[in-house]
Amino acid sequence: MPDQAHFYVLGAFLLGVTLTVAWENRHWRHETLNGTPNKAWGKSRKRRAHIRQKESQGLLDKAIESVESLEEEKDDIREGIEGCIGNTPLIKIKSLSDATGCEILAKAEFLNGAGNSPKDRVALSIIQMAEERGLLIPHSGDTIYEGTVGSTGISLAAICQARGYKAHICMPNDMAVEKSDLLLKLGAEVERVRPAPIVDQDQFVNLASRRAIEHTTNANKPGRGLFADQFETEANWRAHYSGTGPEIYGQTGGHLDAFVSGAGTGGTLSGVALYLKPKLPNLKVVLADPPGSGLYNRVKFGVMFNNKEKEGTRRRHQVDTIIEGIGINRVTHNFDVGRELIDDAIRVTDDQAIGMAKWLVENDGIFVGSSSAVNCVAATKLAKQLGPGHRIVTLLCDSGARHLSKFWASTEPVGGAEGDISLDAILESRS
Numbered sequence: 001m002p003d004q005a006h007f008y009v010l011g012a013f014l015l016g017v018t019l020t021v022a023w024e025n026r027h028w029r030h031e032t033l034n035g036t037p038n039k040a041w042g043k044s045r046k047r048r049a050h051i052r053q054k055e056s057q058g059l060l061d062k063a064i065e066s067v068e069s070l071e072e073e074k075d076d077i078r079e080g081i082e083g084c085i086g087n088t089p090l091i092k093i094k095s096l097s098d099a100t101g102c103e104i105l106a107k108a109e110f111l112n113g114a115g116n117s118p119k120d121r122v123a124l125s126i127i128q129m130a131e132e133r134g135l136l137i138p139h140s141g142d143t144i145y146e147g148t149v150g151s152t153g154i155s156l157a158a159i160c161q162a163r164g165y166k167a168h169i170c171m172p173n174d175m176a177v178e179k180s181d182l183l184l185k186l187g188a189e190v191e192r193v194r195p196a197p198i199v200d201q202d203q204f205v206n207l208a209s210r211r212a213i214e215h216t217t218n219a220n221k222p223g224r225g226l227f228a229d230q231f232e233t234e235a236n237w238r239a240h241y242s243g244t245g246p247e248i249y250g251q252t253g254g255h256l257d258a259f260v261s262g263a264g265t266g267g268t269l270s271g272v273a274l275y276l277k278p279k280l281p282n283l284k285v286v287l288a289d290p291p292g293s294g295l296y297n298r299v300k301f302g303v304m305f306n307n308k309e310k311e312g313t314r315r316r317h318q319v320d321t322i323i324e325g326i327g328i329n330r331v332t333h334n335f336d337v338g339r340e341l342i343d344d345a346i347r348v349t350d351d352q353a354i355g356m357a358k359w360l361v362e363n364d365g366i367f368v369g370s371s372s373a374v375n376c377v378a379a380t381k382l383a384k385q386l387g388p389g390h391r392i393v394t395l396l397c398d399s400g401a402r403h404l405s406k407f408w409a410s411t412e413p414v415g416g417a418e419g420d421i422s423l424d425a426i427l428e429s430r431s
Protein backbone atom coordinates (compact mmCIF):
# COMPACT_ATOMS: atom_id res chain seq x y z
CA MET A 1 0.00 0.00 0.00
CA PRO A 2 1.40 3.47 -0.85
CA ASP A 3 2.36 5.67 2.11
CA GLN A 4 -0.54 8.04 1.46
CA ALA A 5 -3.05 5.11 1.62
CA HIS A 6 -1.61 4.08 5.00
CA PHE A 7 -2.23 7.57 6.19
CA TYR A 8 -5.88 7.53 4.98
CA VAL A 9 -6.62 4.15 6.58
CA LEU A 10 -5.15 5.25 9.93
CA GLY A 11 -7.09 8.54 9.77
CA ALA A 12 -10.37 6.71 9.06
CA PHE A 13 -9.73 4.31 11.97
CA LEU A 14 -9.09 7.15 14.43
CA LEU A 15 -12.16 9.02 13.20
CA GLY A 16 -14.23 5.85 13.72
CA VAL A 17 -12.96 5.46 17.27
CA THR A 18 -13.62 9.12 18.07
CA LEU A 19 -17.18 9.00 16.69
CA THR A 20 -17.93 5.78 18.58
CA VAL A 21 -16.69 7.24 21.87
CA ALA A 22 -18.60 10.48 21.27
CA TRP A 23 -21.81 8.59 20.45
CA GLU A 24 -21.46 6.37 23.49
CA ASN A 25 -20.85 9.37 25.70
CA ARG A 26 -23.87 11.15 24.28
CA HIS A 27 -26.00 8.09 24.73
CA TRP A 28 -24.59 7.53 28.22
CA ARG A 29 -25.45 11.07 29.26
CA HIS A 30 -28.91 10.78 27.73
CA GLU A 31 -29.52 7.47 29.46
CA THR A 32 -28.39 8.76 32.84
CA LEU A 33 -30.21 12.06 32.64
CA ASN A 34 -33.67 10.81 31.63
CA GLY A 35 -33.30 7.31 32.99
CA THR A 36 -34.57 5.68 29.77
CA PRO A 37 -32.54 2.66 28.76
CA ASN A 38 -31.92 2.22 25.03
CA LYS A 39 -32.25 -1.38 23.85
CA ALA A 40 -30.06 -0.85 20.80
CA TRP A 41 -27.13 -0.13 23.07
CA GLY A 42 -27.56 -3.06 25.40
CA LYS A 43 -23.95 -4.17 25.05
CA SER A 44 -22.51 -0.78 25.89
CA ARG A 45 -25.00 -0.43 28.72
CA LYS A 46 -23.77 -3.69 30.19
CA ARG A 47 -20.22 -2.43 30.03
CA ARG A 48 -21.24 0.85 31.68
CA ALA A 49 -23.18 -1.00 34.34
CA HIS A 50 -20.09 -3.11 34.96
CA ILE A 51 -17.93 0.01 35.32
CA ARG A 52 -20.49 1.62 37.63
CA GLN A 53 -20.63 -1.51 39.70
CA LYS A 54 -16.83 -1.52 39.98
CA GLU A 55 -16.79 2.17 40.86
CA SER A 56 -19.42 1.83 43.55
CA GLN A 57 -17.64 -1.24 44.88
CA GLY A 58 -14.47 0.92 45.10
CA LEU A 59 -16.32 3.66 46.97
CA LEU A 60 -17.89 1.10 49.27
CA ASP A 61 -14.46 -0.45 49.98
CA LYS A 62 -13.08 3.02 50.82
CA ALA A 63 -16.03 3.76 53.12
CA ILE A 64 -15.56 0.40 54.87
CA GLU A 65 -11.84 1.11 55.26
CA SER A 66 -12.47 4.51 56.88
CA VAL A 67 -15.17 3.09 59.16
CA GLU A 68 -12.74 0.35 60.18
CA SER A 69 -10.02 2.91 60.94
CA LEU A 70 -12.54 4.85 63.06
CA GLU A 71 -13.46 1.64 64.83
CA GLU A 72 -9.80 0.99 65.61
CA GLU A 73 -9.75 4.29 67.52
CA LYS A 74 -12.88 3.33 69.47
CA ASP A 75 -10.89 2.96 72.70
CA ASP A 76 -9.52 6.52 72.50
CA ILE A 77 -11.55 7.91 75.40
CA ARG A 78 -10.06 10.88 77.24
CA GLU A 79 -10.15 10.86 81.02
CA GLY A 80 -12.14 14.04 81.78
CA ILE A 81 -11.19 17.50 80.59
CA GLU A 82 -7.61 16.92 81.80
CA GLY A 83 -7.39 14.20 79.15
CA CYS A 84 -7.79 16.88 76.49
CA ILE A 85 -4.56 18.63 77.50
CA GLY A 86 -1.43 18.19 75.40
CA ASN A 87 -0.80 16.36 72.11
CA THR A 88 -1.76 19.48 70.20
CA PRO A 89 -1.39 19.49 66.40
CA LEU A 90 1.62 21.04 64.67
CA ILE A 91 0.33 23.25 61.87
CA LYS A 92 2.26 24.43 58.82
CA ILE A 93 1.45 28.10 58.36
CA LYS A 94 1.23 28.08 54.60
CA SER A 95 1.32 31.80 53.84
CA LEU A 96 4.43 32.43 55.95
CA SER A 97 6.14 29.30 54.65
CA ASP A 98 5.43 30.23 51.01
CA ALA A 99 6.61 33.80 51.56
CA THR A 100 9.91 32.84 53.20
CA GLY A 101 10.83 29.51 51.61
CA CYS A 102 11.18 28.10 55.13
CA GLU A 103 8.73 25.73 56.76
CA ILE A 104 7.09 27.72 59.54
CA LEU A 105 5.29 25.34 61.87
CA ALA A 106 3.19 26.24 64.91
CA LYS A 107 1.99 24.16 67.85
CA ALA A 108 -1.75 24.79 68.07
CA GLU A 109 -1.73 25.28 71.84
CA PHE A 110 -5.10 27.05 71.70
CA LEU A 111 -6.52 23.55 71.15
CA ASN A 112 -5.68 22.45 74.69
CA GLY A 113 -9.09 21.48 75.99
CA ALA A 114 -9.52 23.01 79.45
CA GLY A 115 -8.42 26.66 79.29
CA ASN A 116 -7.43 26.66 75.60
CA SER A 117 -3.81 27.75 75.96
CA PRO A 118 -0.39 26.24 76.81
CA LYS A 119 -1.17 27.14 80.42
CA ASP A 120 -3.40 24.06 80.63
CA ARG A 121 -0.22 21.99 80.75
CA VAL A 122 1.20 24.14 83.55
CA ALA A 123 -2.00 24.33 85.61
CA LEU A 124 -2.41 20.56 85.49
CA SER A 125 1.24 20.03 86.40
CA ILE A 126 0.97 22.43 89.38
CA ILE A 127 -2.17 20.73 90.68
CA GLN A 128 -0.81 17.21 90.20
CA MET A 129 2.43 18.10 92.00
CA ALA A 130 0.49 19.59 94.94
CA GLU A 131 -1.77 16.53 95.08
CA GLU A 132 1.25 14.20 95.11
CA ARG A 133 2.63 16.18 98.05
CA GLY A 134 -0.70 15.95 99.87
CA LEU A 135 -1.22 19.71 99.73
CA LEU A 136 -4.71 19.56 98.25
CA ILE A 137 -7.81 17.69 99.37
CA PRO A 138 -10.78 17.70 96.96
CA HIS A 139 -14.08 19.23 98.17
CA SER A 140 -12.47 20.41 101.43
CA GLY A 141 -12.56 24.10 100.53
CA ASP A 142 -8.91 24.02 99.44
CA THR A 143 -8.34 27.00 97.17
CA ILE A 144 -5.65 27.71 94.60
CA TYR A 145 -4.46 31.33 94.49
CA GLU A 146 -2.63 32.69 91.47
CA GLY A 147 -1.38 35.95 90.04
CA THR A 148 -1.87 35.82 86.28
CA VAL A 149 -2.58 38.00 83.27
CA GLY A 150 -5.40 35.58 82.58
CA SER A 151 -4.44 32.39 80.75
CA THR A 152 -3.02 30.48 83.73
CA GLY A 153 -6.00 31.56 85.82
CA ILE A 154 -8.46 30.30 83.21
CA SER A 155 -6.70 26.92 83.01
CA LEU A 156 -6.51 26.66 86.81
CA ALA A 157 -10.17 27.62 87.26
CA ALA A 158 -11.34 24.97 84.77
CA ILE A 159 -9.19 22.18 86.23
CA CYS A 160 -10.07 23.19 89.81
CA GLN A 161 -13.76 22.69 88.98
CA ALA A 162 -12.99 19.28 87.53
CA ARG A 163 -11.05 18.18 90.62
CA GLY A 164 -13.03 19.71 93.47
CA TYR A 165 -10.99 22.83 94.36
CA LYS A 166 -11.71 26.54 94.31
CA ALA A 167 -9.74 29.15 92.39
CA HIS A 168 -8.94 32.74 93.37
CA ILE A 169 -7.28 34.81 90.67
CA CYS A 170 -5.48 38.16 91.04
CA MET A 171 -4.87 39.95 87.74
CA PRO A 172 -3.95 43.41 86.47
CA ASN A 173 -7.02 45.49 85.63
CA ASP A 174 -5.69 46.52 82.22
CA MET A 175 -6.01 43.01 80.77
CA ALA A 176 -8.78 42.28 78.25
CA VAL A 177 -12.07 42.14 80.15
CA GLU A 178 -13.20 38.94 78.40
CA LYS A 179 -10.56 37.06 80.41
CA SER A 180 -11.98 38.13 83.80
CA ASP A 181 -15.53 37.54 82.49
CA LEU A 182 -14.55 34.01 81.56
CA LEU A 183 -12.92 33.43 84.95
CA LEU A 184 -16.14 34.44 86.69
CA LYS A 185 -18.14 32.07 84.49
CA LEU A 186 -15.71 29.31 85.49
CA GLY A 187 -16.59 30.01 89.10
CA ALA A 188 -13.32 31.64 90.12
CA GLU A 189 -13.08 34.54 92.50
CA VAL A 190 -11.41 37.41 90.66
CA GLU A 191 -9.49 40.41 91.97
CA ARG A 192 -8.56 42.95 89.32
CA VAL A 193 -5.82 45.21 90.66
CA ARG A 194 -3.95 48.21 89.31
CA PRO A 195 -0.79 47.31 87.37
CA ALA A 196 2.28 47.66 89.59
CA PRO A 197 5.94 46.63 89.57
CA ILE A 198 7.00 43.49 91.45
CA VAL A 199 8.49 45.55 94.31
CA ASP A 200 4.96 46.72 95.18
CA GLN A 201 3.26 44.50 97.82
CA ASP A 202 -0.04 44.82 95.94
CA GLN A 203 1.38 43.71 92.60
CA PHE A 204 -0.92 40.91 91.37
CA VAL A 205 1.52 38.04 92.02
CA ASN A 206 2.46 39.33 95.51
CA LEU A 207 -1.23 39.78 96.30
CA ALA A 208 -2.09 36.20 95.29
CA SER A 209 0.71 34.85 97.49
CA ARG A 210 -0.53 36.94 100.43
CA ARG A 211 -4.15 35.88 99.89
CA ALA A 212 -3.14 32.19 100.07
CA ILE A 213 -1.46 32.74 103.44
CA GLU A 214 -4.45 34.71 104.71
CA HIS A 215 -6.71 31.79 103.75
CA THR A 216 -4.61 29.15 105.50
CA THR A 217 -4.29 31.20 108.68
CA ASN A 218 -7.99 32.05 108.83
CA ALA A 219 -9.62 29.44 111.09
CA ASN A 220 -13.09 30.44 109.84
CA LYS A 221 -12.29 29.53 106.24
CA PRO A 222 -12.66 25.88 105.18
CA GLY A 223 -9.61 24.18 103.68
CA ARG A 224 -6.24 25.73 102.96
CA GLY A 225 -4.83 28.25 100.50
CA LEU A 226 -2.22 27.13 97.98
CA PHE A 227 -0.20 29.70 96.01
CA ALA A 228 0.32 28.23 92.50
CA ASP A 229 3.36 30.46 91.84
CA GLN A 230 3.67 29.89 88.08
CA PHE A 231 6.67 32.24 87.77
CA GLU A 232 8.86 30.33 90.21
CA THR A 233 7.54 26.76 90.42
CA GLU A 234 9.40 23.80 88.93
CA ALA A 235 6.05 22.39 87.80
CA ASN A 236 5.89 25.04 85.05
CA TRP A 237 9.00 24.37 82.93
CA ARG A 238 8.72 20.65 83.67
CA ALA A 239 5.28 20.55 82.00
CA HIS A 240 6.91 21.77 78.78
CA TYR A 241 9.99 19.59 79.27
CA SER A 242 7.85 16.48 79.52
CA GLY A 243 5.07 17.54 77.12
CA THR A 244 5.58 20.33 74.59
CA GLY A 245 9.26 19.54 73.92
CA PRO A 246 8.88 15.80 73.25
CA GLU A 247 5.76 16.44 71.18
CA ILE A 248 7.64 18.89 68.94
CA TYR A 249 10.52 16.44 68.58
CA GLY A 250 8.15 13.60 67.68
CA GLN A 251 5.98 15.63 65.30
CA THR A 252 8.97 16.93 63.33
CA GLY A 253 10.87 13.63 63.48
CA GLY A 254 13.63 15.63 65.15
CA HIS A 255 14.05 17.76 62.00
CA LEU A 256 13.94 21.40 63.02
CA ASP A 257 16.40 24.27 62.86
CA ALA A 258 14.90 26.76 65.29
CA PHE A 259 12.37 27.15 68.09
CA VAL A 260 10.90 30.61 68.65
CA SER A 261 8.73 31.72 71.58
CA GLY A 262 7.86 34.67 73.72
CA ALA A 263 8.31 34.43 77.48
CA GLY A 264 5.88 35.41 80.21
CA THR A 265 7.06 33.20 83.02
CA GLY A 266 9.67 31.68 80.68
CA GLY A 267 8.38 28.16 81.37
CA THR A 268 7.64 27.32 77.73
CA LEU A 269 10.94 28.57 76.33
CA SER A 270 13.02 26.94 79.08
CA GLY A 271 11.17 23.62 79.19
CA VAL A 272 11.23 23.15 75.41
CA ALA A 273 14.87 24.28 75.14
CA LEU A 274 15.97 22.00 77.98
CA TYR A 275 14.38 19.03 76.21
CA LEU A 276 15.40 19.78 72.62
CA LYS A 277 18.92 21.24 72.93
CA PRO A 278 20.68 18.08 74.18
CA LYS A 279 19.08 16.16 71.29
CA LEU A 280 19.65 18.87 68.67
CA PRO A 281 22.79 20.82 69.61
CA ASN A 282 22.56 22.98 66.45
CA LEU A 283 19.00 24.06 67.20
CA LYS A 284 18.60 27.83 67.51
CA VAL A 285 16.42 28.84 70.45
CA VAL A 286 15.11 32.36 69.94
CA LEU A 287 13.14 34.64 72.26
CA ALA A 288 10.35 36.77 70.74
CA ASP A 289 10.04 39.88 72.88
CA PRO A 290 7.32 42.57 72.88
CA PRO A 291 7.68 46.28 73.75
CA GLY A 292 8.42 47.11 77.38
CA SER A 293 10.05 43.78 78.17
CA GLY A 294 13.59 43.65 79.51
CA LEU A 295 14.27 40.11 78.33
CA TYR A 296 15.58 41.14 74.89
CA ASN A 297 18.40 43.11 76.51
CA ARG A 298 19.01 40.29 78.96
CA VAL A 299 19.53 37.78 76.13
CA LYS A 300 21.44 40.10 73.79
CA PHE A 301 23.59 42.02 76.27
CA GLY A 302 23.32 40.16 79.58
CA VAL A 303 21.60 43.03 81.42
CA MET A 304 17.94 43.57 82.03
CA PHE A 305 17.90 47.36 81.76
CA ASN A 306 20.53 49.97 81.16
CA ASN A 307 23.18 49.78 83.88
CA LYS A 308 21.72 52.68 85.89
CA GLU A 309 18.80 50.47 86.93
CA LYS A 310 19.05 47.41 89.11
CA GLU A 311 17.13 44.28 88.15
CA GLY A 312 13.74 43.81 89.81
CA THR A 313 13.75 47.25 91.44
CA ARG A 314 12.36 49.38 88.64
CA ARG A 315 9.45 51.41 89.98
CA ARG A 316 7.87 52.82 86.87
CA HIS A 317 5.19 50.82 85.06
CA GLN A 318 5.90 48.67 82.11
CA VAL A 319 5.92 50.47 78.77
CA ASP A 320 2.41 50.60 77.41
CA THR A 321 1.76 47.71 75.03
CA ILE A 322 -1.31 45.84 73.86
CA ILE A 323 0.51 42.50 73.91
CA GLU A 324 -0.69 40.27 76.76
CA GLY A 325 0.95 37.21 78.31
CA ILE A 326 4.57 37.72 77.27
CA GLY A 327 7.28 40.20 78.19
CA ILE A 328 8.57 40.81 81.70
CA ASN A 329 11.09 42.96 83.55
CA ARG A 330 12.60 40.46 85.93
CA VAL A 331 14.37 37.13 85.63
CA THR A 332 12.03 34.48 86.99
CA HIS A 333 13.17 31.00 87.99
CA ASN A 334 11.35 29.57 84.97
CA PHE A 335 13.26 31.84 82.60
CA ASP A 336 16.52 31.35 84.44
CA VAL A 337 16.62 27.53 84.20
CA GLY A 338 16.81 27.71 80.41
CA ARG A 339 18.49 31.11 80.01
CA GLU A 340 21.88 29.71 78.94
CA LEU A 341 20.21 27.83 76.09
CA ILE A 342 18.69 30.90 74.44
CA ASP A 343 20.78 31.83 71.39
CA ASP A 344 19.14 35.03 70.27
CA ALA A 345 16.26 37.46 70.75
CA ILE A 346 14.01 39.28 68.29
CA ARG A 347 12.05 42.40 69.16
CA VAL A 348 8.49 42.75 67.92
CA THR A 349 6.46 45.95 67.94
CA ASP A 350 2.72 46.27 68.63
CA ASP A 351 2.08 47.28 65.01
CA GLN A 352 3.99 44.29 63.68
CA ALA A 353 1.90 41.99 65.89
CA ILE A 354 -1.37 43.67 64.84
CA GLY A 355 -0.40 43.42 61.17
CA MET A 356 0.55 39.76 61.56
CA ALA A 357 -2.70 38.86 63.36
CA LYS A 358 -4.71 40.34 60.49
CA TRP A 359 -2.42 38.69 57.91
CA LEU A 360 -2.96 35.26 59.50
CA VAL A 361 -6.74 35.62 59.30
CA GLU A 362 -6.76 36.92 55.74
CA ASN A 363 -4.28 34.41 54.36
CA ASP A 364 -4.64 31.31 56.52
CA GLY A 365 -7.96 31.61 58.36
CA ILE A 366 -6.03 31.48 61.65
CA PHE A 367 -7.50 33.75 64.36
CA VAL A 368 -5.12 34.18 67.27
CA GLY A 369 -4.24 36.48 70.15
CA SER A 370 -1.38 38.89 70.66
CA SER A 371 1.38 36.57 71.93
CA SER A 372 0.80 34.18 69.02
CA ALA A 373 1.08 37.10 66.60
CA VAL A 374 4.37 38.16 68.23
CA ASN A 375 5.66 34.59 67.87
CA CYS A 376 4.75 34.53 64.17
CA VAL A 377 6.42 37.89 63.49
CA ALA A 378 9.62 36.66 65.14
CA ALA A 379 9.48 33.31 63.32
CA THR A 380 9.10 35.11 59.98
CA LYS A 381 11.95 37.53 60.75
CA LEU A 382 14.13 34.58 61.70
CA ALA A 383 13.19 32.74 58.49
CA LYS A 384 14.37 35.76 56.52
CA GLN A 385 17.63 35.83 58.48
CA LEU A 386 18.30 32.10 58.05
CA GLY A 387 17.27 31.95 54.38
CA PRO A 388 15.10 29.42 52.54
CA GLY A 389 15.13 25.72 53.38
CA HIS A 390 14.97 25.91 57.16
CA ARG A 391 12.30 24.60 59.49
CA ILE A 392 11.14 26.83 62.33
CA VAL A 393 8.72 25.87 65.09
CA THR A 394 6.73 28.34 67.15
CA LEU A 395 3.50 28.42 69.20
CA LEU A 396 -0.05 29.63 68.63
CA CYS A 397 -0.96 30.26 72.27
CA ASP A 398 -4.57 31.35 72.38
CA SER A 399 -7.52 32.39 70.27
CA GLY A 400 -8.24 35.94 69.14
CA ALA A 401 -11.58 35.59 70.95
CA ARG A 402 -9.68 36.25 74.21
CA HIS A 403 -8.45 39.57 72.83
CA LEU A 404 -11.46 41.13 71.12
CA SER A 405 -11.79 44.17 73.38
CA LYS A 406 -8.11 45.15 73.39
CA PHE A 407 -5.66 43.71 70.86
CA TRP A 408 -8.22 43.00 68.14
CA ALA A 409 -9.98 46.32 68.80
CA SER A 410 -6.80 48.02 67.50
CA THR A 411 -6.81 46.06 64.27
CA GLU A 412 -8.06 47.37 60.93
CA PRO A 413 -11.19 45.57 59.67
CA VAL A 414 -10.35 42.23 58.11
CA GLY A 415 -11.15 42.28 54.43
CA GLY A 416 -9.94 40.92 51.15
CA ALA A 417 -6.39 40.64 49.95
CA GLU A 418 -6.63 43.60 47.57
CA GLY A 419 -4.70 46.67 48.56
CA ASP A 420 -3.53 44.91 51.68
CA ILE A 421 -0.25 45.58 53.37
CA SER A 422 2.57 43.23 52.31
CA LEU A 423 4.36 40.88 54.69
CA ASP A 424 7.54 42.93 54.30
CA ALA A 425 5.66 46.09 55.24
CA ILE A 426 4.28 44.33 58.34
CA LEU A 427 7.77 43.27 59.41
CA GLU A 428 9.01 46.82 59.02
CA SER A 429 6.25 48.52 61.09
CA ARG A 430 8.02 50.66 63.66
CA SER A 431 5.67 51.49 66.54
Ligand SMILES: Cc1ncc(COP(=O)(O)O)c(C=O)c1O
Pocket residue numbers: 117119149150151152262263264265266267268269324325326369371372397398
Ligand atom coordinates in the same frame (compact mmCIF):
# COMPACT_ATOMS: atom_id res chain seq x y z
C1 LIG B 1 -1.46 33.85 76.00
C2 LIG B 1 -0.10 33.56 76.52
N1 LIG B 1 0.87 33.23 75.67
C3 LIG B 1 2.11 32.97 76.12
C4 LIG B 1 2.44 33.01 77.45
C5 LIG B 1 3.86 32.80 77.90
O1 LIG B 1 4.18 31.55 78.30
P1 LIG B 1 5.26 31.31 79.42
O2 LIG B 1 4.67 31.78 80.71
O3 LIG B 1 5.50 29.84 79.39
O4 LIG B 1 6.49 32.07 79.10
C6 LIG B 1 1.46 33.35 78.36
C7 LIG B 1 1.78 33.43 79.78
O5 LIG B 1 0.96 33.69 80.61
C8 LIG B 1 0.17 33.63 77.89
O6 LIG B 1 -0.82 33.99 78.72
